[in-house]
Structure formats: C-alpha cells, structure tokens
Ligand SMILES: Nc1ncnc2c1ncn2[C@@H]1O[C@H](COP(=O)(O)OP(=O)(O)OP(=O)(O)O)[C@@H](O)[C@H]1O
C-alpha cells in the first residue's frame with residue numbers, strides 16, 4: 001500500500017531531469033523529498049500527481065498502477081484520488097473559502113458536502129472565515145485553505161510542494177506542526193517536497209535526499225544527520241565541517257601531518273577518496289591554556305573570526321588549510337591560537353563527492 | 364516555471380484497471396481531442412479559403428463561377444499606370460492620415476493624462492464615444508457639411524455672399540481630414556495605457572535634474588514611449604490602408620481612388636475585372652501584413668516603458684497660459700468629430716429637402732415613418748442584431764477555444780493553429796469579402812446569400828482580436844489554478860468550465876463587447892457579399908446615401924447610433940467585466 005515509484009525517468013525533450021529513481025512511501029508514512037533547487041523534486045511529485053507524464057518507469061498508488069508508459073497506461077490526475085497543496089496555494093480567487101474547500105467534494109459527488117467542508121475547515125482552524133474571498137485573506141490563511149481543500153475529500157494520498165515557502169518564519173513553524181498533526185490524524189501516506197532541511201528533519205518519518213535527478217540517500221532524519229553517506233548529504237543536512245585527510249599506513253592524518261582518530265566503523269578502504277566530517281557542535285573550542293581530556297583528538301588552530309549569536313559565539317577556526325566552524329562560550333580574539341578537541345566517533349569519514357552543478361547553484 | 368512545452372498528448376489516454384473509469388477517461392480526453400480537430404479545421408477553413416480563392420481568382424480571366432482561362436494578365440496589370448497611381452494615392456492618404464492622427468492623438472493623451480487639464484474624464488468619455496462612431500457615418504455627415512451643395516458652401520454663398528471661395532470635401536484633403544477625425548480616438552486609446560503605466564520616477568528624475576516640463580516631455584516622456592508610439596502608428600497605418608467607408612463615400616464622387624475602393628469599383632461597375640481585383644486585394648493584404656509583422660516585432664521588443672505597480676500620482680504639468688488654447692482645441696476636436704456630425708445627421712433626418720438654413724426647412728418625420736413602414740429596413744435591423752449578437756458570441760467562443768489550445772494544451776500542431784488564427788489580421792475587410800465571393804462561386808456550400816456567410820466573414824475578420832484577448836488572460840492565470848482542480852478530482856473539461864472560464868469572464872465579456880460593436884459597424888467585409896435578404900443596417904445606410912437619399916440615410920444613421928448606445932449600455936450593464944476597457 002502507499003506509493004510505490006519504480007525506475008522513474010522523466011525527460012523534457014532530450015533533457016533528462018529524473019534519472020531512474022525508485023522509492024516507496026508506506027501507508028501513514030510522512031516522507032520528504034529534500035534537495036537543492038532544480039534537482040527534480042517538483043517533477044517527481046508532479047509525475048505522482050499525474051500532472052506530468054513520466055518517460056519510463058511505473059508509479060503505483062495503494063497497489064494500483066497509475067502510470068506505466070511501457071504499457072501505455074496513464075491515469076489522469078482527477079482519478080488518482082489525491083490531495084495536493086501547491087507552492088503558490090492555487091486557491092481559486094473567484095470562489096469563497098467554503099466553495100474552495102467544497103470543490104473536491106462536489107466533483108467527487110460527495111453526499112454531505114457541508115459536513116465535509118465544516119470538518120476540513122475546523123481542522124485548519126478557518127471555520128470563522130468560511131464566507132471570505134481569498135483576496136481578503138492573509139498568505140498564511142490562504143495556505144490553510146489550500147490545506148483544507150487538499151484534505152476535504154479525505155484522499156488516499158497527500159502531496160505537498162513546498163507549501164510553507166511563502167510564509168514567514170513564525171508561521172512556518174506553526175503550520176509545520178499542524179501539517180504533521182493533520183497527516184497523522186488522516187493516517188494517509190504523505191509526500192512532502194522541500195529544500196529546507198529544518199522542515200525535512202522536523203516533520204518526516206523518512207527523508208529522501210535528491211541531487212541532480214538522483215536519490216543520494218534515504219533514511220530517518222537522525223540517520224541522515226548522523227550517518228550521511230557523502231559530503232553532499234552531510235553538507236546539505238545541518239552545518240558541516242570538513243577536514244581534508246590522507247591515509248598514512250593504518251593511520252589518518254591531516255594535510256599538515258597531525259594524526260586524526262576517526263570513527264572506526266566508517267574507516268573502510270573502498271578505494272573512494274574520503275574526507276572527514278565533523279559537526280560544529282561536536283567540537284570543544286578552548287584557549288590553549290585549558291588542559292585537554294585524554295582519549296580525544298586534539299588539534300591546534302587559529303581563530304579567524306567570531307559571530308555573537310546569543311547562547312554562544314560561533315567561531316571560524318583555521319586548522320591547516322581547512323576552516324572549521326565551532327561554538328564556544330569563552331571570548332577568543334581573532335588571530336589568537338585555539339585548541340579543538342573532539343571524540344573520535346564524532347569524526348566520520350565520508351565519500352568526498354565533487355560539487356555537482358546543481359549543488360553549486362544552490363550555494 | 365513554464366511547463367508548456369510538455370504539452371498534452373493526443374495518444375489514447377489509458378488502459379485502466381477499473382472498467383467504469385476507462386470510459387470516463389476516454390470520453391474526457393476524446394471530447395478535447397475531437398474539439399481540437401474541429402477547431403483546427405474551422406479556423407483553417409476560415410483563414411485559408413478566402414486567400415486561396417483570391418490566389419486562384421487572380422489567375423483567372425473571368426468573373427467568379429464563369430468559364431474562363433488561366434492567365435497572368437491580372438498580375439501584369441498591377442504595374443499599369445492606373446493601379447500604380449492608386450497605390451501611391453493609397454500610401455499617401457494612409458501615411459498622411461496616420462501622421463496627423465498620431466500627432467493629435469498623442470497630444471490629447473498627454474494633455475489628458477500629464478497636465479492639469481480640468482476635464483480628463485469627460486474628454487476620455489467623449490473620445491471613447493467617437494471611437495465607436497462608424498467611419499462611413501462620419502463620412503456621410505461630413506459630406507452633408509462639406510460637399511459642393513453642403514452646409515459650408517451654402518453658408519458661404521447664401522449668408523456671406525462669398526462666391527470666390529468654396530469648400531470641396533470630395534478630394535484627397537477631404538478623405539484625409541475625415542480619416543484623421545476617425546483615427547484620433549484609436550491612437551488616444553492605444554497610447555493612453557503606456558502613458559498611464561509609465562513609472563513616474565523617470566519623469567521626476569528629469570524634473571529634479573532641472574528640466575522644464577516641456578523639455579521633460581520631449582527628452583524623457585516621448586522617447587520612453589517610442590515603442591508604444593511606433594506600434595500604435597503601424598496599427599493606425601494598417602487601419603487607414605484598409606479603410607473602406609470613408610474613401611468610398613468621399614473618394615468615388617471626387618475621383619480619388621485607393622486600393623480598397625478600386626477593388627470595389629472593379630467588382631461593381633462594368634466592365635468588371637474580378638481577377639485584377641483579386642490581384643490588387645492580395646497586394647493590399649501583403650502590405651498590411653508587413654506592417655502588422657513589424658508591429659508585432661516592436662511589441663515584443665518593447666522593454667522601454669517600465670510599468671510598475673506604483674504608477675502613483677504624477678505631479679501634473681501646469682498648462683498655465685496654454686490652458687485656454689488647449690481647452691479650445693479639445694472642444695474643437697470633439698465638436699467636429701462627434702457633436703457636429705451628430706447634429707447635422709439629426710437635422711438632415713428631420714427635413715424634407717436639404718437646405719443649410721433651418722428657417723427655410725420644412726420639418727418632417729417622414730424618414731422615420733418610412734423606417735417604420737419599410738419591411739426591407741426592418742429586416743436589415745433584425746439581421747444586424749442577429750449578426751452582431753450571435754456572431755460576436757461565435758467569435759468569442761472560437762477565440763477562447765483557439766487560445767485554450769495554443770496557450771494551455773499545446774497539442775501537436777498548435778503553432779500552426781496560432782498562425783492561422785492570426786492570419787486574417789493582415790487581410791482588409793474588402794479583400795476578405797472578395798475572397799469569399801470567389802470562394803463561394805466554386806465551393807459547393809449553400810452559403811451564398813445567407814446570414815451565415817456574413818457571420819463567417821465577420822468572425823474571420825475579428826478572430827485575431829477574440830483569440831488575443833482570451834489568450835492574454837489565460838497567460839495571466841497560473842497553471843496551478845487548473846492543476847489544483849485536477850488533483851481535487853475535476854477532469855480537464857470540468858477544470859476549464861469551473862475554474863478557467865469563471866476566472867476569464869471579465870476578459871471574455873470585454874471581448875464580446877468589442878466584437879459586438881465591431882460587427883454592428885462593419886461594412887467593408889459585407890459590401891461585396893450581401894444580398895437583398897442578408898442586408899445589414901450599415902449597408903442600408905450606405906446604399907440609401909449612395910442613392911442621394913440623404914434624409915433617409917441620416918434617419919437610419921441616427922437610429923443605428925441610438926441602437927448602438929442602447930446596446931452598449933445594455934451590454935455594460937449585463938456584463939460588468941466589459942467596463943474595464
Ligand atoms: N517543462 C519543463 N521543460 C524543461 N525542463 C523542465 C521543465 N520543468 C522542469 N524542468 C527542469 O527540470 C529540472 C527539475 O525541475 P524541478 O522543478 O523538478 O526542480 P525542483 O527540485 O522542484 O526545484 P525547486 O526547489 O527550485 O522547486 C530543472 O532543471 C528544470 O529546469
């Protein structure tokens with residue numbers, strides 16, 4: 001049950017934007033497609049909705065194949081029984097809030113339209129504004145109408161295309177929670193597209209990271225953050241520091257020769273070039289006078305600059321040729337030396353994939 | 364993001380798991396595909412048949428439907444002195460009329476929208492009214508005023524005893540004069556938008572840099588409007604090149620011939636030469652098409668006028684000592700283009716024998732009574748209402764369908780459809796009429812002598828406007844509005860009906876209004892194809908005037924204009940969307 005995408009390829013003319021991706025979304029699961037701009041998230045979502053026709057590959061919704069070009073099968077969007085929230089909301093300006101929400105109910109011939117509308121509006125907390133026109137609503141309110149409209153007919157699948165990108169930060173936080181709650185209540189599979197990692201990590205049961213039309217990694221948010229498979233994922237999810245390392249015998253060392261102890265589970269000799277990942281919060285940054293606990297990596301660096309953020313100061317520290325971000329409560333002046341200490345198991349080796357075009361666009 | 368290239372497929376939509384939905388999917392896709400084929404065929408028929416018939420006709424040595432030979436003589440005759448002279452006259456008349464109309468129209472627009480002129484709204488209203496004043500009725504009124512036996516000469520002779528000087532409207536000057544009067548509102552209405560949409564900060568920058576208001580107009584405002592002005596001038600040139608009503612009424616008695624009237628004369632007066640007329644028609648269409656292609660390029664390249672949302676209040680230029688001269692000029696224009704012609708027609712319609720002196724005149728209602736009693740005239744009135752009311756609806760619907768395929772669905776061949784829709788833009792009305800005349804002499808369709816033929820001619824002629832209006836609206840409406848309807852469970856067809864159409868309604872209403880008014884006034888496309896039973900009001904007015912029955916023609920004109928104003932008010936009341944124009 002849920003959604004099942006197999007070997008999906010989508011080309012526009014000769015330009016292929018989705019390169020054979022496969023994934024499943026289980027019943028009741030909330031899955032996020034995360035990736036930089038232009039990586040093909042929207043295209044994937046639109047193929048599932050039936051708004052774009054895939055070039056090859058199959059898509060099944062709740063066990064029923066809805067798209068299979070090889071067998072000339074294509075179920076048009078209106079027969080896929082889904083609810084979709086568009087980035088632009090697409091709330092119809094000529095209809096009132098209630099009429100917007102009633103639309104999916106009436107086209108599907110629901111018997112009790114009024115009750116359906118009342119239920120959906122109640123869930124998004126818009127019952128009081130039912131008779132308003134969209135032009136009389138704020139952006140956040142329109143967004144809720146779009147949400148209510150998507151769920152009104154209790155579809156078997158919910159799709160979201162960056163529904164929060166037009167909201168301000170506060171409203172985004174609130175609506176995020178609301179979407180999660182509604183999806184849990186409806187117990188339907190949901191596929192959510194975003195390029196905002198906070199959104200992806202906080203809402204999802206599972207995150208699928210895409211890059212340039214391919215899936216790079218999928219897993220639950222914790223796994224992605226803690227065990228990224230390569231530099232791209234590590235960098236895209238959460239702040240990341242990278243240390244250029246090289247193998248010398250059985251040891252790893254920095255380019256300036258300092259030895260480095262890394263998480264042994266990541267120390268595989270698979271022939272691919274590696275780089276060491278170190279999350280900023282794993283680093284302890286001190287003045288050189290402070291003694292170091294034993295059994296830890298200890299590097300000496302030079303403070304390049306600092307930014308006061310309230311709870312702590314974020315420093316940029318130069319270690320050899322690499323620049324690292326680290327947090328500290330002590331005041332360090334630029335140019336002064338500093339000691340970085342961290343556990344070996346916080347320092348993971350990841351594949352050093354080159355920056356792709358899509359990636360550098362994003363940056 | 365433009366997903367247009369993606370298009371929609373004309374393949375069999377789906378083999379489905381649930382049997383009942385197979386039929387639905389097929390039915391829905393089928394309707395749209397079927398409609399596309401029909402629309403494509405209809406548009407191709409409308410646009411290509413008259414032109415193809417003209418090409419064939421231009422290679423025949425006889426009249427339509429007569430046995431004859433193939434010949435190149437018609438094309439060779441294009442370079443005969445007569446035709447060349449006509450071509451030069453046409454270009455001179457159109458060029459000069461355009462130049463004067465541009466100057467006056469732009470000046471009026473600047474006065475109304477850039478200065479502290481006191482009555483901008485009244486002036487705009489008057490100009491909009493005179494925009495709808497039919498050209499051939501304007502020409503008639505000015506013939507009554509300015510012909511050798513007309514009002515001005517009567518006044519000169521009878522009241523002022525001046526014999527040495529007289530006015531003759533039947534001349535090149537007369538044609539240009541009336542054409543300018545007729546084109547000024549068009550220029551004003553096309554320039555007004557760009558002027559009002561201009562970002563005021565450019566002008567303010569010029570002012571703060573120390574430029575005087577007039578210098579600012581010359582150095583900043585007008586150069587920034589260059590594209591808009593050039594594009595308006597080209598359209599104006601096209602309209603004057605294909606103008607028929609004015610040169611036929613004024614030019615024919617004065618022996619001034621332009622291409623449009625020459626086509627008419629060649630077909631109506633023996634010895635007829637339909638083949639030569641076809642060759643001339645194609646030439647005229649080629650000239651206007653070039654102007655239109657130029658105009659489209661310009662319109663696409665126009666990035667000079669920055670329209671910002673904050674088209675705020677501009678400090679108006681004070682008219683100062685120019686206030687009264689400007690007021691007088693505006694008043695004069697309205698007087699000669701609207702008030703005077705209207706009054707003269709009213710007067711002429713109410714007197715028994717024409718005289719410029721109201722105290723000599725015998726007043727009578729006989730002209731109006733005659734309308735009341737003439738079955739023929741009543742039929743023309745009813746025909747006009749059917750043709751404009753129903754024909755405009757057909758035109759709008761066809762335009763909407765074309766735009767939907769061209770802008771939204773983009774099925775195979777949509778570019779061809781787009782080109783076909785725009786083709787009649789370059790074909791003058793009289794040329795279209797001639798093409799139809801040639802076509803229906805050969806085509807085994809029972810259309811000749813029916814109102815359907817008239818409607819076909821009008822719809823063909825104005826299809827580009829209808830399609831463009833609808834298309835402009837569809838482009839504005841985000842695709843996701845329709846897509847949201849599909850994902851909510853509505854079929855494509857139902858999405859069009861429940862989302863796209865309601866959201867486009869204001870545009871469609873204003874397009875209907877425009878087409879209705881155009882069909883009501885149209886004469887150039889009708890003049891060669893009407894028959895006794897399919898005569899329309901414009902033709903009745905024109906033919907009674909031709910028969911020197913000024914009184915009756917005037918009465919009919921007054922009636923036509925009353926009807927037009929009544930229809931305008933009715934339409935504007937019933938369709939609030941049309942008011943935005
Ligand atoms: N109709 C189209 N024709 C041609 N190329 C297209 C079309 N639609 C999308 N693309 C291309 O496909 C690629 C993926 O686009 P898509 O909209 O799926 O990206 P996205 O991941 O949703 O990006 P964003 O985060 O910016 O929304 C892009 O390179 C885009 O240029």
Ligand SMILES: [Mg+2]
Pocket residue numbers: 041042043
């Ligand atoms: Mg996107």
